[in-house]
Amino acid sequence: MKVIQARNLTKIYRGRGRSLKAIDRISFEIKKGEIFGIVGPTGAGKTTTIKILSTLIIPDEGNAIIDGYDILNDRDKIRKRIGVVAGEFTRALYWRLTGRGNLEFFAKIRGVKDYENRINYLLDLFNLKEYENELLMKYSTGMKHKIALAVALLNDPPILFLDEPLTGIDPVTSYEIKELIKKEFRDKTIIWTSHNLYEIEEMCHRVLILNRGRKVLEGKVDELKNKYWNYKKIIIECSDPSLLADEIGGEIVNERVEIKAENVGEMLNEIVEIAREKKIELQGISTAKPSLEDIFMMVIKNDRGN
Amino acid sequence: MIEEIKKIGIFIKRDFKILFTYRLAFSAMFLNMLFNLFYFILFGSMFGEKMPDALLPYKQDFVTYLLLGSIGWSFLWSVMSSSSIALRNEMMMGTLESILLSSTKITTIIISYTIFGCFMGLLSTVIFLAVGYFVYHVHLAANIFTFIIFALSILMMSGIGMLFSGLTIWVKNIGQTIPLIQNITMFFSGVYFPVSVLPSYLQKIATFIPFYYSIEGMRISIVSPEKSMEYIVILSFLVVIFIIIGLYALNKGMEKAMKEGSLAFY
Numbered sequence: 009m010k011v012i013q014a015r016n017l018t019k020i021y022r023g024r025g026r027s028l029k030a031i032d033r034i035s036f037e038i039k040k041g042e043i044f045g046i047v048g049p050t051g052a053g054k055t056t057t058i059k060i061l062s063t064l065i066i067p068d069e070g071n072a073i074i075d076g077y078d079i080l081n082d083r084d085k086i087r088k089r090i091g092v093v094a095g096e097f098t099r100a101l102y103w104r105l106t107g108r109g110n111l112e113f114f115a116k117i118r119g120v121k122d123y124e125n126r127i128n129y130l131l132d133l134f135n136l137k138e139y140e141n142e143l144l145m146k147y148s149t150g151m152k153h154k155i156a157l158a159v160a161l162l163n164d165p166p167i168l169f170l171d172e173p174l175t176g177i178d179p180v181t182s183y184e185i186k187e188l189i190k191k192e193f194r195d196k197t198i199i200w201t202s203h204n205l206y207e208i209e210e211m212c213h214r215v216l217i218l219n220r221g222r223k224v225l226e227g228k229v230d231e232l233k234n235k236y237w238n239y240k241k242i243i244i245e246c247s248d249p250s251l252l253a254d255e256i257g258g259e260i261v262n263e264r265v266e267i268k269a270e271n272v273g274e275m276l277n278e279i280v281e282i283a284r285e286k287k288i289e290l291q292g293i294s295t296a297k298p299s300l301e302d303i304f305m306m307v308i309k310n311d312r313g314n
Numbered sequence: 315m316i317e318e319i320k321k322i323g324i325f326i327k328r329d330f331k332i333l334f335t336y337r338l339a340f341s342a343m344f345l346n347m348l349f350n351l352f353y354f355i356l357f358g359s360m361f362g363e364k365m366p367d368a369l370l371p372y373k374q375d376f377v378t379y380l381l382l383g384s385i386g387w388s389f390l391w392s393v394m395s396s397s398s399i400a401l402r403n404e405m406m407m408g409t410l411e412s413i414l415l416s417s418t419k420i421t422t423i424i425i426s427y428t429i430f431g432c433f434m435g436l437l438s439t440v441i442f443l444a445v446g447y448f449v450y451h452v453h454l455a456a457n458i459f460t461f462i463i464f465a466l467s468i469l470m471m472s473g474i475g476m477l478f479s480g481l482t483i484w485v486k487n488i489g490q491t492i493p494l495i496q497n498i499t500m501f502f503s504g505v506y507f508p509v510s511v512l513p514s515y516l517q518k519i520a521t522f523i524p525f526y527y528s529i530e531g532m533r534i535s536i537v538s539p540e541k542s543m544e545y546i547v548i549l550s551f552l553v554v555i556f557i558i559i560g561l562y563a564l565n566k567g568m569e570k571a572m573k574e575g576s577l578a579f580y
Contacts, residue, residue: 021575056575064411065575087417099408099578104335105328116324117416119317143335159412 011167011197012038012061016070019056019221030056031221033070038197038214040166043189045212046201047304052218054201055094058171061199062092075167088118091160094171098152100159101144107131107155108140115162123162130158133188150181157185168198174207186211209300217304219311225303232303239270241296244279247289255282318422325426326433329400347438351445354384358450368508373537381446382454382536383505386467386529388442389435394471395492396431397424398478405483408578420568421561424479428472459535459542466549467528473553474524476560483567486576499525504533524552 017034020027031053038044046054059065061072063083071078077085094100101110108127115123131137134154144152153173160168174182189198189211202208208215209229217225225232244265246252253260256279258267269275272295283290333340354377361376369379401424404410413423446452481488502509502516503525509517520526531545571577 019575023574059575062415064414064572064577066569066572068573084417087415090415092415094411096408100412102328102332102407102409104332109328109331113324113328114412114416117321117413117418 009040010037011040011042012036012044012072012074012199014057014061014070014072017057017060017067017072018069019053019060019065020068029221031060031067031218034216034218034221034223035070036216036223036226038199040197041195042214043198043200043212045208045215046199046218047203047205047208047215047300048218049308050203051220053221054218055171056221057218058092058094058169058199058201062090062094062169063087064094088163089165090167090169091163091165092169092171093156093160093173094169098149098156101152101155103145104143106141106143107136107147107151110144110155111158111162114159118163120163126162126164130161133192134158135184150177153177153181154185166196168193168196170198170200172202173200174202174204205299205301205304215300217307219308222311224307224311229300232300233298239268239298240272241298241302242267242269242272242275242279243294243296244290245292246283247291248286251286252279252283252288255286318419321418321422322426322429325423326430329426329430330433347441350384350388350438351441354380354442355445355449368511371510371537372508372533374533377446377450378452378454379508379533380506381442381450381452382533383529385439385442386464386532387500387503387505388438389432390467390471390525390528391496392431392435392438393428393468394431394475394478395496396434397427397472397475398482398488398492400427400430401479402482405578411578414577420564421476424476424564425472427479428475431475432468455536457535457539459539459546460532463528463531463535463542463545463549466546466553467531469553470524470528470549470556473556473558473560477556477563480560480563480565480567483571483577484563499523502526503529505529524556527552 014034014036017031019030021030022028034053034057036044046057048054056065060067061074061079063079063086066080071080073079074086075089077089079086102113105113108131111127111130112123115127120126128137131140134157136151136154136158139147139151144155147155153176157170157173160170174185177185186207200208200212212229214226214228215232216223227235242258243261244252244258244267245263246265249260249263249265252258253265256265256267256275258265260266267275267279276293279293280290282288357380358377366376369376372379374382401410404413404423414420443454446454478488478492500506502512502520502523504520509520509526509530512520527545527548531542531549534545535542
């Protein structure tokens, strides 16, 4: 069942004689329970897409249907079905209220029934019970992020829009939040944007790559790897990386030589031969499947080339 | 509808909670209110119960005249400016988007800020009234017409507040023009002196200032209740006009900000 259907979303920001096409005819569909990643360089249109779907920005063209409702005409109904963590989201909280105070305020204006129990549950879930009566201004960035997430979850929405939810937080908090999402939010449909491709690869079922407001690629991460990257990477540690890289046409990454190979066996033989000939001591050889980052860099470079 | 009314109470409670965390700012606001009172006390000491010729139509001494002007001014201005100031703060902090995501209507948000402004205005009114009553023994013989004019003035100022809020979202830097408008309005509204002391060509300008009808209407209702109707009619008309214009500006401002994606910026 498709929960989100975006059709030809286009947004142009105009001002003082200039205009910037933030997104250009973006279309995608997301199934119930899916975590859908949107990645792209800065200015690719990720936040604009999230804000359009959240009904906070009106698109110039196109439309989207969320849980059966139209973003242009059913704003209130959509807002009741979504939880949003977008932009500089720690700004979206009241720093002069306590953690609990923020949750209470937003729960009440959202009409959350039995809000005390819901708040207690969320404070427990995010390990914030101990600090609930501290003013938010005294919270660490990671704790503020958790409160922002808790606010988004107050009415237990079936759909979550998470715009760079782990940006600027420490690895421990980041890990905690990811584990929580994996365990607790299995039934939710989530759009997750990030600059961190490893995070997207770990968390998302499918991914949409944007560049300069345009869709450049969409699909399941594994399918994309198979389709666009039909070779493996061979990573070599050796006594003279620059000489070996020159001889085999590889590149040096972190003082190791990396080379792409369709036929790993043949390439390994060649490397060993060259190393013997040039008296290069091989200290270690490993192979790796391409990451989402490899695909991302490839499609972005190709797109820029176009 | 009932849900939206309940939300007004939630917003006001939040605003009081936040206000009390700004202890220094709250103390400064309170001290500022008291300091303004010194002007009132100073003028009161200078003029006492003297009644300048210009005040003969009001049958009031200068202290009474000043008291009513000060109360009307501070209360109604607080009502008018509270929504645009609060809205500007929400945009600067970035919390406006979070509130809108809760399906709260922008008019509910503005009404909440306006009522909070009423509470703040009420605080200064009580202080002024207390000083007037206990120090200068001023007794304002307010009647039903005074209260009707006062209520209509609150509605009119709420409409103007909505207009300013709409402009705040629309053109952003409207906040800078408020002190200018405040000074011009105060000058032509008969707050501290009767408009009749101005040259005749300047007196005509006063008739275009909505606030003039509030202050003058309240004064007239106390001394000549039978003449109150004229002001009630004018103010009722202004209420309708400004509420319509205010709602229009607010909705247009919101639409523009949502097209520009500027709800979280100021």
